[in-house]
Amino acid sequence: MTKAIVTPRGAKPNRIGPSRIILYSILVVAAVYYLLPLYVMVATSLKDLDQVREGNIFAWPLRAGFDAWIKAWDTACTGLYCEGLKVGFWKSVQITVPSVLVSIAIASINGYALSYWRFRGSEVFFTILIIGSFIPYQVMLYPLVIITRELGIFGTLPGVIFIHSIFGMPILTLLFRNYFAALPVELFKAARVDGAGFWGIFFQIMLPMSIPILVVAIILQVTGIWNDFLFGVIFAGTQNWPMTVQLNNIVNSTQGVKEHNVNMAATILTGLVPLTIYFISGRYFVRGIAAGAVKG
Amino acid sequence: MTATVKQKRRRLGLFRNLSAKIAAIPMIFTTLVVFVGCSIWTITYSFTKSKLLPVKLFTPPVEFQFPISLFNRSEEGFLTWVGFDYQWNGFSKLINTKFLVGFAQYDRLLDATRNARWAESVENILFYGVFSLTFSFTVGFILAALIDQKVRFENAFRSIYLYPFALSFVVTGVVWQWMLSPAGIQDAINQFGAWAHIGFLENLPFKLMASGDTVIFALLLAGLWQGTGFTMVLMLAGMRGIDGEIWKAARVDGIPKWKTYIFVVIPMMRGVFITTLVIAASGIVRLYDLVVVLTAGGPGFASEVPAKYVYDFMFARSNLGQALAASSMMLLTVVIILIPWMYLEYGRKKER
Structure with a gap:
């Protein structure tokens, strides 16, 4: 009696046929290609300099150790200074944290105003904002140097934070506008009837409801700003250069022998923050980068 | 009153x-x-x-x-x-x-005989753009279609294809600079050739960055490694948005899967393609960090790009007028990309 239920009848739905094997082989080969640079980075950084000199970048590290990591963090030279990447790391933190907070604060309020408090011309500003996000940065670089100079923040941390807040605005505003527009209007109307105003509704109703989109925005901004090079070079000032700029200086400085294991360790250290965020957050990261393409 | x-x-x-x-x-x-x-x-x-x-x-x-x-x-x-x-x-x-x-x-700026650098920059970015768009669209679409076949470990594959996109161009450039240097992949191949006694592998040259003719492929290799996953994710999102009934209908009619993809799915994904194209193209116009880190524009001017031209004339050579003329040309390019897209996007909406 029970036997009829236990053994399934007919072909198995997911039988491993030749086409499946080809499918998986292609996927695996592609995966190997994508993973290879990561492997080279990690393997090289764990080698000692003798093994690096022997060549063969794909070889497994024989005497694995974190010496190169420590050197990259603590004593690697950028130009004349040999203080390692740690300086750039802290500068990147000092740039990223306030930039993320400021840009998200501005963009969430923008999105909220554009969804519920439209005023004359607000849609025009929004359209310009979206079109503006396609303008090459080079077009606006120089005038922005003048503007930040006149504001007295050129070559300072506030200067680069200001720039990141500007250029993060289009995508973040789009993100928040679409999110708020999808919330039920009744919520807003009920709060209005109860006498809540612009800020009351924003802080007491909208903000608590926008945790998921806040997470998406934070991930998008942290990775974007951490990875920035151009704005850091120009607007942060030499003493505030972020980690990406320092990495370039360590790797492409011409003095002395090239220590590829230290360079690769420095590369991993620079990529560690966005990579960690990426592998932890998964779907949220995808939602953020797809926000500009998939209209919601 | x-x-x-x-x-x-x-x-x-x-x-x-x-x-x-x-x-x-x-x-x-x-x-x-x-x-x-x-x-x-x-x-x-x-x-x-x-x-x-x-x-x-x-x-x-x-x-x-x-x-x-x-x-x-x-x-x-x-x-x-x-x-x-x-x-x-x-x-x-x-x-x-x-x-x-x-x-x-x-x-x-535009006089190619007197200003070879700008001509080279434009030529490079055109070649890079056409090649990388073609490649990332083809590969991105194929990878997305393969992942769409209800594969196991879908999330793992997707994460692997996309992770380079989370890294900066600086990190990408540094890694590929090391891998494409003579001590990198080339040395690994040669050592393998010597070990396995395969004559032609022993001396096989693989140094894309050494010659001006091939350096653009070094940029492409690194740029595509970083960006193809992004195209794939957008394509996959587009495929997932297609009504499942389409697949059932195609199956009932006995149309093979690959034919359904080419003749039904691709036309239905037109919107996704256009949006991806616009985002990717305006990113290509901006290409800067990768060039600075990977090749510094060299050898000679062989891998110069417009964005770097602007930067160098603006900040290193203090020739502002020239830099601004170059950046205005970049703006013009973006406008040329944007106008047809906006016409399609907003023109169609009005018709509805």
Whole structure:
């Protein structure tokens, strides 16, 4: 009696046929290609300099150790200074944290105003904002140097934070506008009837409801700003250069022998923050980068 | 009487919804001053021979008199840039050095015989753009279609294809610079050849960055490694958005899967393709970090790109007019990409 239920009848739905094997082989080969640079980075950084000199970048590290990591963090030279990447790391933190907070604060309020408090011309500003996000940065670089100079923040941390807040605005505003527009209007109307105003509704109703989109925005901004090079070079000032700029200086400085294991360790250290965020957050990261393409 | 009422109303109109307007000040500033204002400023000044200060007049302040290694691979130091920053105070001097020269900057820019560097930059970015769009669309679509076949470990595969996109161009450039150097992949292949006694592998050259003819492929290899996953994710999202009934209908009619993809799915994904194209293309126009880190524009000018041309003339050579003319050309390119897209996007909406 029970036997009829236990053994399934007919072909198995997911039988491993030749086409499946080809499918998986292609996927695996592609995966190997994508993973290879990561492997080279990690393997090289764990080698000692003798093994690096022997060549063969794909070889497994024989005497694995974190010496190169420590050197990259603590004593690697950028130009004349040999203080390692740690300086750039802290500068990147000092740039990223306030930039993320400021840009998200501005963009969430923008999105909220554009969804519920439209005023004359607000849609025009929004359209310009979206079109503006396609303008090459080079077009606006120089005038922005003048503007930040006149504001007295050129070559300072506030200067680069200001720039990141500007250029993060289009995508973040789009993100928040679409999110708020999808919330039920009744919520807003009920709060209005109860006498809540612009800020009351924003802080007491909208903000608590926008945790998921806040997470998406934070991930998008942290990775974007951490990875920035151009704005850091120009607007942060030499003493505030972020980690990406320092990495370039360590790797492409011409003095002395090239220590590829230290360079690769420095590369991993620079990529560690966005990579960690990426592998932890998964779907949220995808939602953020797809926000500009998939209209919601 | 009526006039005052009207005035009152107008004033009320301005103050209506005041909180929203105050809250939108940063957005209004960004759109009007930065996006519109700065673009107009750049276009206007591209018709001048503004050079800022002559470089020789200036001596850097003591605290800046150390070699800054950022661009020590190029012939121009970074020092001029830092120095100019300390010499120049605001608009007044700029206006003093401003002379209208009409299209002279553009003549100089576009004259391929006198200015080979710009011609090379444009040629490079066109080649890079066409090649990388074709490749990333084809591979991105195929990978997305394969992942769409209800594979196991879908998330793992997707994460692996996309992770380079989370890394910066600087990190990408550094890794590929190491892998494409003579001590990188080439050495690994040669050592393998020697070990396995395969003659031609022993001396197989694989140094894309050594020659001006192949250096663009080094940029492509690195750029595609970083960006193809992004195209794939957008394509996959597009495929997932297609109604499942389509698949059932195709199956009932006995149409093979690959045919369904080419003749049914691709036409249905037109919107996704166009949007991806616009985002990818405007990213390509901006290509800068990767070039600086991977090749520094070399050997010679073989891997120069427009964005780097602008930067170098602006900050290293203090030839502002020329830089602004070049950036205006970049803006023009983006406008040419954008207008058909906006026409399609918004034109169609109005018809509906």
